[in-house]
Amino acid sequence: MADEALFLLLHNEMVSGVYKSAEQGEVENGRCITKLENMGFRVGQGLIERFTKDTARFKDELDIMKFICKDFWTTVFKKQIDNLRTNHQGIYVLQDNKFRLLTQMSAGKQYLEHASKYLAFTCGLIRGGLSNLGIKSIVTAEVSSMPACSGVHVQNMQDCCTGTYKAMWFAASIPHHLYLAFLPCYPSQLLPLPCPSLIPPQQTPVCDAPLPVSMCSHCSTSAYE
Amino acid sequence: MAVCVAVIAKENYPLYIRSTPTENELKFHYMVHTSLDVVDEKISAMGKALVDQRELYLGLLYPTEDYKVYGYVTNSKVKFVMVVDSSNTALRDNEIRSMFRKLHNSYTDVMCNPFYNPGDRIQSRFVCLGRAFDNMVTSMMIPVC
Numbered sequence: 001m002a003d004e005a006l007f008l009l010l011h012n013e014m015v016s017g018v019y020k021s022a023e024q025g026e027v028e029n030g031r032c033i034t035k036l037e038n039m040g041f042r043v044g045q046g047l048i049e050r051f052t053k054d055t056a057r058f059k060d061e062l063d064i065m066k067f068i069c070k071d072f073w074t075t076v077f078k079k080q081i082d083n084l085r086t087n088h089q090g091i092y093v094l095q096d097n098k099f100r101l102l103t104q105m106s107a108g109k110q111y112l113e114h115a116s117k118y119l120a121f122t123c124g125l126i127r128g129g130l131s132n133l134g135i136k137s138i139v140t141a142e143v144s145s146m147p148a149c150s151g152v153h154v155q156n157m158q159d160c161c162t163g164t165y166k167a168m169w170f171a172a173s174i175p176h177h178l179y180l181a182f183l184p185c186y187p188s189q190l191l192p193l194p195c196p197s198l199i200p201p202q203q204t205p206v207c208d209a210p211l212p213v214s215m216c217s218h219c220s221t222s223a224y225e
Numbered sequence: 226m227a228v229c230v231a232v233i234a235k236e237n238y239p240l241y242i243r244s245t246p247t248e249n250e251l252k253f254h255y256m257v258h259t260s261l262d263v264v265d266e267k268i269s270a271m272g273k274a275l276v277d278q279r280e281l282y283l284g285l286l287y288p289t290e291d292y293k294v295y296g297y298v299t300n301s302k303v304k305f306v307m308v309v310d311s312s313n314t315a316l317r318d319n320e321i322r323s324m325f326r327k328l329h330n331s332y333t334d335v336m337c338n339p340f341y342n343p344g345d346r347i348q349s350r351f352v353c354l355g356r357a358f359d360n361m362v363t364s365m366m367i368p369v370c
Contacts, residue, residue: 042343046337049337053329053333055300
């Protein structure tokens with residue numbers, strides 16, 4: 001469909017535009033991720049207002065997350081989230097095995113280091129949507145694709161063979177706060193948390209409940225430390 | 226038709242409030258304010274309710290001698306309150322519901338406007354920001370002779 005392509009192209013231009021202005025010194029270098037994330041935040045707020053117009057009232061947090069995975073994702077990315085996991089204490093992991101914004105450059109490992117740029121907007125999208133629904137969250141992204149990640153999950157290994165990028169979203173919560181994390185799974189390339197100021201140091205979310213994710217040696221601890 | 230229409234933010238401060246100019250404005254502000262307690266009560270009771278009762282429209286909040294107060298809460302916890310003259314018996318529940326839907330649609334348009342900061346008051350002095358919303362509310366109010 002044409003509007004899909006338009007969104008992809010616009011998003012690509014947006015990312016390269018922000019990074020180009022950083023090169024010219026208009027935006028402080030390193031603030032690009034935050035800037036893209038903030039753009040996504042505002043868009044997410046507006047979108048969720050429109051999408052939830054005709055839905056029934058949400059029962060709980062899980063209900064909201066399901067809505068994000070199904071309806072929200074389908075409308076924005078034309079597919080559902082492939083896997084949603086939670087520890088029922090406010091940590092949510094959303095996994096997309098064929099993330100639309102990354103499929104064009106996922107033939108090999110060549111552009112893996114650039115993947116985080118293309119996830120920031122989506123992180124903001126989720127965070128904005130959730131914040132409008134009354135959930136304060138932190139969203140970080142993780143991309144896993146390379147063979148080094150083998151042994152994580154079954155789907156992961158399949159992906160290693162095909163070489164497509166996957167995106168995973170993580171969420172952790174302390175009482176009354178939800179932390180969604182969207183962590184890059186490749187070891188040294190963890191995305192900075194979009195707004196670290198939201199986590200008071202004494203309340204840094206600790207992943208104490210055993211998460212399925214902790215099977216992955218790269219992402220179990222690093223993001224929550 | 227409505228005599229007062231109010232939009233209340235999720236933190237319970239007014240985003241937009243408008244009443245027929247001929248009446249005592251403060252009285253309506255007071256009515257809207259007191260209705261927020263009823264709204265809260267209804268939402269918390271609704272959390273445990275069945276699926277078909279989880280509608281955005283809350284129905285009649287409370288009647289007073291001269292007016293009826295109706296409520297509506299969006300998924301983002303923004304509250305719409307409408308005060309209707311109780312002498313107007315022709316106004317059915319379904320009509321109130323569709324008026325709220327119209328109000329919600331307009332609010333969504335305001336929310337999706339890039340020049341609007343979420344959480345700000347909806348003001349009509351900016352063309353294309355609050356103006357459309359304002360006009361829609363005007364169409365819902367009692368025509369002033």
